[in-house]
Every structure is written in structure tokens, then in C-alpha cells.
Amino acid sequence: MEYVIEMLKIRKEFPGIVANDDITLRVQKGEIHALLGENGAGKSTLMNVLFGLYQPEQGEIKVRGAQVKITDPNTANAHGIGMVHQHFMLVDTFTVTENIILGSEPKKGGTVDIKKAEKQVAELSEQYGLNVDPSAKIRDISVGMQQRVEILKTLYRGADILIFDEPTAVLTPQEIKELIEIMNNLVKEGKSIILITHKLKEIMEVCDRCTVIRKGRGIGTVDVSETTPDQLAALMVGRDVSFSTEKTAAQPNEVYLSIKDLHVKDGRGVDMVKGLNLDVRSGEIVGIAGVDGNGQSELIEAVTGLRKSESGTIHLHEKVISNLTPRKVTQSGVSHIPQDRHKFGLVLDFPIGENMVLQTYYDEPFSKKGVMNFKNIYEKASDLIQEYDVRTPDAYTKARALSGGNQQKAIIGREVDRSPDLIIAAQPTRGLDVGAIEFIHKKLIEERDKGRAILLLSFELDEIMNVSDRIAVMFDGSIIREVAPEDTNEQELGLLMAGNTGQKAGGV
């Protein structure tokens, strides 16, 4: 068998930790090869070594059989290796084209030949069925399109070995579908792909083989056709994992959150939420399904006080909470697990312990008459860290040093512990491994069973289907249909999310 990539006995250390320890990865020409492992297992590190961002301490790399030394991304490009990074490597203020050509610009008389570049980009995107607008600014386009720009970047540089690091974590189901199609196209063109994902379903659907790493060590490579998701999960975690979240039927009670005819504009003044109505009762989880950009973010920001609502009302119990400050909303009994945990959820330069009291620091026992009581704060934090299994050396460690999964667990611990009436969870499991997801889902259901109202926003249909007791489909700024998870299926939801309410898809 012909290998395009052979990474042999790779070892990579960071101060105080061995991120990759004796890992071997062989990728065949024309295959989609999955790389699977828990958060922090060392997948991104391994790929960064292949892409020339890190230098391995030991081991060798062969590209198409020839031993090579990849010292920087330029060398990787020269060997035909391209990478789509876990966190997008795009300059927000540049256009799509500028981002793609950056570093290898077509020139005309010393200037960037932007016309020619745009044409090339348009052609490339046509060729691979990637729909992008070459002259749009990155900050104005959807995450899905940003991802396609990342792919174009590699193709533009003539890569035929592509690394995708968790490309689907930020995509909507539609976008994931499109991405899978794109990957299949690429393979058809003779390219090879390494795919990192936490979603076993995707591995089963598109990958040929799968290499599993656990805590920095290679566990082995399996043929996907000869394995099951359960086996993969067990390999990855080193124990059995249950997938479908076990839960009893909901016991909805009185209405806690009631939204009536809500209108919200986004930062640029465009109407995003248009006359939305929604009730959430105590003891139930309402999942909002929808394609990103249909007003979900604005809805949540309006409810939590981060954004002004133009008209309509939001009631929590009998109390109007529309256009209150975030502090007042919080005090009224709302918790919020924000979509973007780095931007909103945490002060990364604060110790994790102080992040645990980010909304409650001014209250006893964390402070008294304006003076902080750090003893009480850190006691509380340590309890939460224990209870929510946040893996950190101690409560004094900066939040920045924690992995994404553990940061998320810390936020959830903080939000749930306030015993709110309403929990708003926006994409609470984004980018997390199955173990962490399992934990978080369990927590949400526990809270529901304690009689809390939970509003869940997620772009993962699986999550919506498994966790929600009621699904509200959001399209173009309003809820166009509410369905029970047991009465629907993915196709129907997909159609609804596309705004298609007319026909009832497939008799379930």
C-alpha cells in the first residue's frame, strides 16, 4: 500500500507535559483518515508537527516515501500539505481573496493583482463546489463559509494532503453535510485527508480508517468498516461510554420564561428577531434548533440583557425582564452558559477560582460591605471544581491554562450552582469530547429534574434530539414550529430549519 504520509514514533514535549509520545500515523493515498482522541489527547499537536508549526523531539516524517524535515508551514506547503486549523486562521478585516492569497500573492508590477486573484478563487471554488464570495470580508460571512475559505487556502497552495482539525465543531448540520460532500469531492480528485473530529457518526460516515490516540500515546489504527462507534469510543476513552442520554419524561410545570412578540436588532441595526413567541416551563428542556444566523444569538442576548430589545416583552415568572441590565437579569434568576466561552464566559487571566464568582462576588459570603473574602471564594471554588470534575492543578490556576472542556465544566458549575430558575445553555458542548459531553448532558437533565426551566441552543441535531423535551425550530427571527423530539426526525427538522413549513416530510 502506498502511504502519502508516514509519521513514525513522533514525540513532542511541552514544558511539563508529553503531548505526543511515540505516535505513529500512516495515511494512504486517496483516503480520509480519522484521528480520534479525547480533549487534550494530542491530536492538534501531532498535526501541528506535520504542518511544521512544532518541531518534534523525536521521530521521523516521510512524505510520499521520502524522509523530510518540515521546519515551517512553508516547507509543509512545498510538500503539498495543507491544514485547516481548529481555530480559524483568518484575518477578520481582510476579504476572502486576501486571506486566501496571503503569503503567495499574484503580482502585477509590484502590486497585488487582486483581480486575477479573485478570478482564481472563483474558479477554484467552482471546481470543488465551494460556494464563497471572493470579495466579502471575513467578518461578514458565516462560519461555514469561513471554513470553506480555509479549505480554499490549502487548495490554492496546491495541497493534496489536507488536514482538517475539528472542522465540524462549529458547523450547522447543513454545513456539515456540505463539508462531507466537499471532502468526498476532494478525495475523488486524488487528494488525501486527515480528519480530526469528536463525532463518531461522522467518522463512520466518511472515513476509511481511524487512528486513535489516548493521553498522547498511539492506541492503534482500525478500518472504519470493521468497527462500531461504541468500539471507537471505548478505544478512545479506555472504558465503555454510553451515548444516548438516559432521561425520564419531563414533568413540565408552570411557565417560567415567556417571550411575547419580541423584536431585536443586531449590531448593524438589522432586524434579527422578528416577533418571536416562546414559553419555557419549569421542569422541561426546550431546544432551539435552527441554522446559525437566524437570530438565535440575538434572542439569547436579549433575554440575558446583553442586547436591547426593540419591542415585545420577556417575562420571568410575573416579572418583566426585557431591557434590564445583565446584572438585574441574573439576579432575577437567570443563568447563562454563553456560546463563546473565551469572549464572554471567563476572564482568562483570572484564577479559575475567581472566575467561579464572576457574577456573585458582590454578595455574601464572597464579600461583605464591598470587601472581598477570598477565603470563602476559594473554598466555594474548590467545592465546585470537585463537584464538576474540573481538571486543574488548583483553584489558583489561571483559567487560560485549562483545556476547553474543563473551562466549560467550570462555567457550567458556576451557572448551575446559582440555583437559577432558568438556565440558558448556548452550544454547551461545542468542541468537547464524548466524555465531557456526556457529563454536561447529564447535568442539564439533573437540573431539569430539580424543576428548573432550561433553554438549550445548539446546532447539533443529535444534541437537540437527545436532550430536549420540546424542540422549537427557529427560522428568520421567529419560531416557526414546535415539535416533540419523539414525533420528528432529522429530515423533518432539516426541512423546518430551512424555513420549509409547508409540507410534512415523511410519515414518521
Added chain:
Amino acid sequence: MEFIEVFSRILGSAVIFATPLIFTALGGVFSERSGVINIGLEGLMIMGAFVGIVFNLTFHTVFGAATPWISMLAAVIVSALFSLVHAAASITFRADQVVSGVAINFLALGIGLFLTKQWYDKGQTDFIKQPFYSSDVPVFNNIPIVGEMLFSGWYWTSYLAIAMAFAAWFVLYKTPFGLRLRSVGEHPMAADTNGIHVYRMRYIGVMISGALGGLGGSVYAMTVALNFSHGTILGQGFISLAAVIFGKWHPLGALGAAIFFGFAQSLSIVSSDIAFLEDVPSVFMLIAPYVLTILALAGFIGRAEAPKSLGEAYIKGNR
């Protein structure tokens, strides 16, 4: 028409005031666009003024009328090299960029005055013998109105400054180099994964600011101050920094901001001739330029977006 005469007078002195600021602010734009805060502009100007004056004094008999131009070049080179200190500290050694810039200001003044004392045995130099002189642009100065306003009695350095602003715009927004420089200031890791040498680009950005800051300082010294002392550059670097931000980190914006300052300054001087302002206490005229700037910012310039990773050291492999 009298109005035109008054206006061209105001414009003339506004441009003289603005010229060194334009150069220096353009330098600031390059540095900050590459992601390195440059509070050291003041120090870079001091270095430029010092080198320009010393060179001029030393070589005026050799180079004759070309002396100021060659002195200017010397200032550009030395200041660019001097800015390497800021570059090394803030890029390679990951120093806090504000700290490093402040140190540049101290260092430049210290070196300038120390060497003046060593070389001339006094606290300030003599007057240079070959300063820049203003002149008329032949042919163009005969154009009615415009000729008087724009082509009479200006310094060549002022035209150079304005040309430089457009050149900077061209370089930053039309060339591969500019695209790369800006990418490094916005998202260095993205640039790195695209094979751009982040450190090299930032060094270049800072050195350009050194070169242009030195240019600004030397032009100031050789048109207005005519010698070097502890008081030659007093705050012009900070005003230039303000122009960078006022101009929203855009070369043409910086140009506009610098000219705005110039106008505000010369208006406050000419205003003593304007009848209805005659009785206004002079303090109001003195503070007018600064108040106007604040009002302009508050009124219609508003929020400016700095380059995203401005002030952050890039550490390879860090997220």
C-alpha cells in the same frame, strides 16, 4: 482677495507644523499595523533631530546646499537602527511594548544630550549653517489662487511628506508587503500558517517607524529648531501618536489628522487678527487646538478599531 491670502497664510504655517508629524505618524502607522505599539515615536524623533543636526554641523562644508537632504538621510538610517532596540525588546524578548516605547524615549534623550555634551562640550549645539528653506514651485506657482496656496513658499519636505502618505497607503493597501504587514498585526498566527515570517515583518514595521520618526525629527530640527537641545522635541512624538489613532491607523487618516493639528495650531495664532476673536482671553486660543481635537474625536470620528493583535507579543506555537 484677502480671504485667500489669509487662508494661504494659515495653510502655509499649518503645513510647516504638520510636516514632521506626518512623517512620524506614518511611521507609527507602519509599526502599529504590524502589531507593535509605538509610544517611542517621541524618542525616535529626538534621535532623528539629533543625528540630523550633528550631521549637518559636521558636513555642511562638504555637501553644501545638499547638506540638509543628506543629513536627513543619515537621520533616517540611524533612527531606523536605533528603533531596533524597541524591536528586539518587544518582538524577540516579548517586552511589554508600552514599557519598551517609554524606555526608547528616555534612551534617545539621554543619548542625544550625553553625546552633545561629549562632542560639543555644551548642552546644545550651535545653529546649523544649512537648514531647509522654503521655495516656490516653478510654473505651478503661477496658477491663480491654487498657485499661491499650494505652490508658493512651501518646503520640499512638505510635499515629500504628503507624497509619502500616499506612498504609504499604496504600500500598505496595494502591495503584497502591505498585505502581509497588516496580516501580522491582525492575526499573526494566521500569517504564520501562511508562511509569513511574523517576526521579520514586525521588525520591518518597527524599523520603518524608526526611519520615518527619524525623518520627522530631522525635518523638524532642520526647518524650525535649527539646533539640538533638550527642548528641541517636546511632545511632537506624542502628538504624532495621537495622529496615528485619530487617523484610525490609516496613512491618509494620519495625514489628515496631522494637517488638522497644524490647522488648529495656526488658526489659534492667526485668530488674534480676527476681529470678533480679538477680545477672547489668550488662554482660550492656546488650548483651542487641543480642545478642537477632543471635540472632533467625540463629535464625528468616534470609535476607531486598532489592529487586533496590537500590543501582543507573538509567541510561536502559543494559542
Added chain:
Amino acid sequence: GSSDSEESTGGDSGESSGNEESGGDGGSGDFSVAMVTDVGGVDDKSFNQSAWEGLQSFGEENGLSKGEGIDYAQSESDADYATNLNRLVRQDYNLIFGIGYLLQPAIKEVAGQYPDTSFALVDSVQEGDNIASIVFKEHQGSFLAGVAAAKKTQSNQIGFIGGVDGNLINKFEAGFVAGVKSVNADIDVEIEYAENFNDPEKGRALASNMYSKGVDVIYHASGGTGNGVFAEAKDLKNASPDEDVWVIGVDRDQYEEGQIGDANVTLTSMVKRVDIAVQDVSEQAMNGEFPGGEVIEYGLEDDAISIAETNEEAMTEEITSSVNEWKEKIINGDVEVPSTREELESFVDAL
């Protein structure tokens, strides 16, 4: 040659005084004298430098040298004056000069603390038995500068640019305007202050505005700000060599600063010989005649204030003779030169 003593500034003056006296014996006993500069520094080409030159001449006559009987301390900020005065007291200097009106509060304080040391304050007045106040009749010199300007102007428009608006510079202003008006009451004197002794840019802009309105002579009493006045005048001269633009320098002969090619824009300078005063008071003190508690005024009659005539081409026979005429009148007491704005007002009214 001692005839060019007016011209000599900076390092030259050391030489010229060297000519006068070389084999001086060290008959000074153990008398020592030092000075504290203001923030301008000892080599400010202005009164600090002049004062130090005076001390050096004194030293040479009496066999003293820097560190051995004479010395100076430089101040970096206003806060340093008292520290420096104190330091010199503790180094047992018999007489300590404070150069510049900025030192007045510090002299007051330190002299009070050390009644056994003698202090001399230049450019301001402070009471105290151990303090000699040395002031100059700058208004007299400025008056003569005004006479020269009035004689020189063709446009009948003259300018005055001051550093910081305050008592000291007002003295220059009053004397200057009085001189101009005495020659020709119809001449306009435009008065501006830069509010800064170190802002050549401002100086230049003010000068530019004045010249462009037809002013052809500007007297600046503004320290480093004056650099800009010279820059503007020279630039105008360069553009149209035949046009008359003049600057009148201050404190010392600023002929050098006015040089542009073969021409020179410095009409004259109001020269203030701090060195003469410093040397004089030092000698008195050494001879046991320290004028403690007194205010000593140096003026035209002592040659401590004078008008430079270096630019012979510009200072025509007619101008110098007129200047000398007025000088006689002032020394005789026929003319009482005003030194404040109020005095100026009554002076002009009386004309």
C-alpha cells in the same frame, strides 16, 4: 583684540578674559564661590552660561578653577534648585549665586536656613541680610533695541515675541515699546507671547504671521522659542534676499544665529552681561564688601546692559548715533524708561 568683546559669546569669552590676565597669582585666600543654574543648564548660550563665564573670569583672576574654589551645579527641574543650593552650602562655599528668577523661592528658603553663607540672586529680588539681589535694567536695553527697530523699520510695523507672559518679560516689552514710541509714536508694535521658552514651532508661527502682515523687525525675548523666529526670518531672507526682515536678539549677541550666507538678519541684540555682575559681586564679597540685603541694579552705565553693533551693515551710522543719543539721555536720567505695562502707559501718554 579686545575691541570685539561685545561679539564674544560662548567659549570665546574665556579666551578674551585670558588675554587680560594670565599670570594671576592665587591670592584669593580660601574664598570660594559657586552658582546654581536654572533648568536651562550651564551652557544655555544665555544667562546661565554668561554667569559661569563671569565666575570663570573671576576664578582666573584669583587663581581658582572649577572644583577648586569655583563651581556650578545644574538643575534638571524646579525641584532641584533647593537641593543644589544646599549641596553647595554643605561644600562650604562662601558665596552662592542663584541664576534666574526661578530660583527666588529656593534662595529665600535656603538663605534663611544658612545665615552664615552669602547668597546672590540674579534676575529677581529677595530680601535677606545674607542675600544680594542682582537685577538688570533690561528695560533700558530693550528701549534702545526699540529705538534701533524704529529707525530700521520701513513698514512702521514692529513685533515683539515674548516667552512666558510674566513680570520679567513684561519688562522687556515695556522698555521696547517705549523705545519705539519715543522715536515715532505712530509705529505699531504687535505683541505676542508663546507661553513657552522652548517652543520654536510656536515662535516660528508667530513670526510668520507677523512678517506676513508687514512687520519687518521682531524683537524676541523668548529663549529657545526665538529659534523659530530666526528660522522664519532666514527662510524669508532666503526666498527674497532683497526684502528687509530683521530679528533683534536677546541676552547675548545673536549675530551668529542670524547668519544666512553673506547676509545676516540679526539687526542687533539686547546684551545682558550677567558675567560682569557675577564677577563684580564675587570680587566685592571676596574683599569683605558683600552687599548683603541690597538690590544691585546693573544697567547701561555699567556696560552690563548694551546693544550689539556687530551687524555693522544693518546698524547704520544713523541708527547707532540715535541709539547712543538715547543711551546718554537714559544714563543722565533725562529719560525714565518704564519697566511695567502701567508705567509704559503713562510713558506713552506723556509723549
Added chain:
Amino acid sequence: MFSNRMINILIPVLSVILGLVAGAVIMLVFGYNPLDGFAALWKGAFGDSYFFGETIRQVTPYILSGLAVAFALRSGLLNIGVEGQVFVGWLASVWIGISFELPMVVHLPLAITAAAFAGAAWGFIPGLLKAKLGVHEVIVTIMMNYIALYVSNAVIRSLLTDGADRTESIAATASLKSEWLAEMTFYSRIHYGFIIAIAMAVVMWFILNRTTKGFELRAVGFNQHASNYAGMNVGRNIITAMVISGAFAGLAGAMEGLGTFGSMSIKSGFTNIGFDGIAVALLGANTAVGVVLAAFLFGILKIGALNMPTEAGVPTELVEIIIALIIFFVASSYMIRWVLLRFKKEGK
């Protein structure tokens, strides 16, 4: 060989040593005797109790202006306007000092408070513009410096005096001067302000590290989005930060007005107390303790330097260079850390 804690202490110490060594090298190159030079510097700062007193006197405003810069920086704001806030604080303290006849228990606190308020007001404007309109605080504070300079001069000239260059001296009841401290130090101008400065360092430490307000300010300094999410009023915190920073700066002005000078004169340029405060704050890593130590270093170098030309013939400008180099070495601590870690590895 070195623990991390030790490294953190070693770095500033090594930076200072490296700066001094570099200064010595420069002296050697230019033919001065570095030993004489440093001996003169030492004597100039600590030679006897007079100079010690003067050093403390110089340190006092540096502590406060350093605290002002540091406080704003901890809240994510670069206050270049400390210079102007010092001016208005100085002016306000003198204004109160000369305008009233009151018993000391009222007069002195009133004058000090007035200075703090004036500085705070001067900080409020850029804070407000930043909070409400997003105007960059760096430009506004730079402009405010010039406004403070010219307005102070105008007030002295036309409101506080009748066209004079200097206000009269403040009443004894508003003075920070201390007879016995002065006598103890051969009439140095050391004054009680030093106690205020140290107290303010404690106040800053307490506010930032022990109060809920400080918690908010630091949170806003690090991440405005998260602070907003957590219910903190970002705009109000920005204003608060600038106001408190300005108050510290105003107090620095009061030290000059009520302590060192006892009056205020027309200024032809900036005092540099504020600009030096930027360096002090950064050298002190924006912590209260660090600022106090850095202010001492600055004060010692500045006062000691005055003695260098008279005693050793070394120009004072050299001290500027040494200060700059020390700042560089502290800033580039990564370099020193890297070297130390090397040693640590090899030491194992």
C-alpha cells in the same frame, strides 16, 4: 537552583544591576571613572541625612504618579494624562492653600482633597469619552495635558495673582512641611506627604485586591465582554478607573503644591512627574509594592545624579541612559528569565 518565586524577585534586581553595569561601561568608554561616578551618585542620594531627605521628597510624587498610571493600566487603560492631572492637582491644592484662613485640621485635608478632586475631574473627561463614545483614551489624555498646562498658567496669572509668575505661598495651615523632619535632615524639604503616598499605595492595593470594585476593575481590564456578561457596568468602571487614577495624580500635584514648593509658578513646559510616572508604574509591574520600590529607584537615581557632575565630572544625562536601560532590562525580563532557566537546567 532557582525557584520560580526567586526568579520573579531576581529579575528586577538583575535588571537594575545590568543597567548599572551598562552605565559603567559607557562611563569607561567615555573616559570617566565608573567607581567615582557611582560613588558620587550614592553620596548624592544617601550621603547624609539631608540628601536622604531630598531623595524621599523626590520619591513622594513619583509614588503617586506611578500609582496613577498603574491603577489605570490595571483596568486596561493607558493614562498618559497623569502629567496634566498633576498640574491641576497642584493648582487646586495651592488655590485652597492661599485662599482660606482655616485651622489646620480643616485646611490641610481640604487642600489635599481639592487636589484629588481636580485630578479626578481631569481624569473623568477621557474616562467619560472612552466609556460613552469609545474615544481612545491615549489621544484625549495627551490633549488634556496641554490644556492643563495652559489653563493652570492662565489661572495663576489672572485669577490667583495679578499677573505675577508665581502664587503667594500657601498658609502654614495648609502646608505638609514638617519642622522637625526638616531639622532632622539639615533642612531638606522632606514633608509629611510621604506618609500620604505610602498610604495611597496601600489604598490602591486594597482597592484592587480586596474590594469588589477592584475585582470589577481588574475584570474589565482583562476582558470587557466577560465583565459585561457578568453584570458589571463596563462604562462606569472605565470612568471609575480614570477618576481614581486622576485622583492619585492630583495628589502627586498636591505633594508639590503643599509640600515641596508651597506655591505654584507659571510653567513653561511639563514637570515630567507624570511622564516619569509611566516608567515608575511599568518598572513596578503595576503593583502597589512595585510602584513604591520603583519610585525609590527613580528618586535615588534622579537626586543622586545631581551630584555626579560636581563630584565625579560625569554628566547627569548618563543617568537618563541608565534609567532607560534598566527599564529595558525589566521589560525584556523574558530574556533574563530564559538565561536563568538555562542556568537552572544546567545546575541540575
